[in-house]
Amino acid sequence: MNILIVDDESVIREGIKRTIQRAYPQYGIYLAANPEEVVQILRSRPIEIILTDILMPGMTGLELMKLSKPSYPHIKWVIISAYSEFAYAKEAVRLGAVDYLLKPIGKDMLLEMIDKLEGKIGREAEIIKESEMLQTNLKFLREAVFRRWASGLDIGGMDIASVIANHPKFQLIMVKMESDKVLHLEHFIIDNVLTELIAQYGKGFATSFDAKSLLGLITMDESRSMRNMLEELRIHLKKYLRVPFQILHTEVIHEFSAVASEVLQMNQNAISHEFEYYATGGSQVIEVALQYIKTYYHTPLSLEKVASIVYLNPVYFSQVFKQKTGYGFKEYVIQLRMEQAKQLLLHPQLKLADISERVGYQDVKHFTQVFRKSFNITPTGYRHEQRTEIRTNDGSLKFPSITENV
Known part of the structure; x- marks a missing residue:
């Protein structure tokens, strides 16, 4: 066992x-x-x-x-x-x-x-x-044969007469994904969801088409609606998938010989078709990301790393982050680091190299360049300027606690 x-x-x-x-x-x-x-x-x-x-x-x-x-x-x-x-x-x-x-x-x-x-x-x-x-072996065989048929390739004399007989009229559904990673789990999710919905709404099967897309073939029950099925499919995929996806479909097809051309047309339509994204909970997800950034701004931070923390595709995360905060990811991180640097520069006992490292820059020269670009003044110039401005009435210098705002 x-x-x-x-x-x-x-x-x-x-x-x-x-x-x-x-x-x-x-x-x-x-x-x-x-x-x-x-x-x-x-x-x-x-x-x-x-x-x-x-x-x-x-x-x-x-x-x-x-x-x-x-x-x-x-x-x-x-x-x-x-x-x-x-x-x-x-x-x-x-x-x-x-x-x-x-x-x-x-x-x-x-x-x-x-x-x-x-x-x-x-x-x-x-x-x-x-x-x-x-059943699994038969499924894999059917997938291999149908994938070649849908791609317009020779199927080596394999007999698909029974499939044709079972589906005198049918529709195709294609789900395409966008990601740089290997999509084992995502294929598994789409395959299972699509297979279950096809069984509920009619008869047919789902098959993997390539590394980023799956095909479903369905003969709809007369009493069921393709629109309802696609909406249910969309709801499930938005819940479970963690990558952008597209759902495309054909009208009713009466000839199996038209499958390859219909698949080609769906692939062409996908170029101008918008991607959809899973239901993230919007603001809640970005709040988690912001908390992580504020906690680890002094460490190497990349868009990909923070996106992975909240299980979002980096491209989508970047879009949602900009929408919710009004800033690009890189822009936000730099601004946060520079504001923290301004607070640290109020402490004369801290060397510039220490401050640079505390806000995530190992190279002091790079830190100085970023600071100057952000505030049109060098860190040393800012420190000197602030020391002059925060003199008290008796002429002494007053500095905040080193733990304030850090």
Whole structure:
């Protein structure tokens, strides 16, 4: 039996692994720190049990379970969390979790739960797994054939007569993403959401088309609306995807031979089609980013690094940041650093090199250039100017505490 442990804290992952391995050395134990790693393991290993934390970067354990269920219905899910709110437990059970454990997990309780699940899995699970493996292999074969057909390539004599017969009229849906990173998790999300919606609204299938896009083929039920399906798809993708995306679709197609030209047309339309972005909570996300910047402004800060803190695509983060603050990211960081530098320059005991380092510049010359560009005066000139201005009535100099405004 194979068990996957999902938690962003390595100490917890390793602790659970040691406990299970000592009692069940014959089991295969796999570890994942985030949903991306989960997807890659699920695609390469037959997993029977997943123990997952509720709160993880980018996606909750409950969301991960909900998205994975259609593709891996045989897996037994156990939710682990330090949060004992009843709402979590209730939702976990509703989604099909077989158990819910609170941190810190007692060894006896953990092993008792594993022993109970082992009995549930048995021969029935093996039969289900074999059936699912067959379905998965058929899916991959269909994907490969349809991808070549949609690209206008030769399919090597493969028979697609049954597909054509099942879909005398159909529509195509394309979801395209924009990102510089490898999109394993995003493909997994779109595939599962699109497959589930196609089953709800008609019949058909979803397939990966290339590294940044997926295709869905659907014959709609007469009583269902493509508009409603696309809106539901958009809502799900805005909730789960962390990269910009586009949704394109065709009108009703009656000839399979038209698939390649329709796909080509959608790709051409995508050039002028606006990207959409996931529901970020807007101001709340930027508040988190601003707090991080204010705390770590003295360290090397990049747009990409801060965007990753709030799980946003850097391009989108830059746009939202400008919209919410009125400043570009780089402009904001420089202004914050320079304002802090002005406060530090009021302290004569601090050398210019110390101040430069405190506000995130290792090179004093660079710091001086940025300061002068910001205030049209050098740091030394500003310090001299301020020393003159803050003389008290008796002629003595008065400086603020060195901890003020820093």
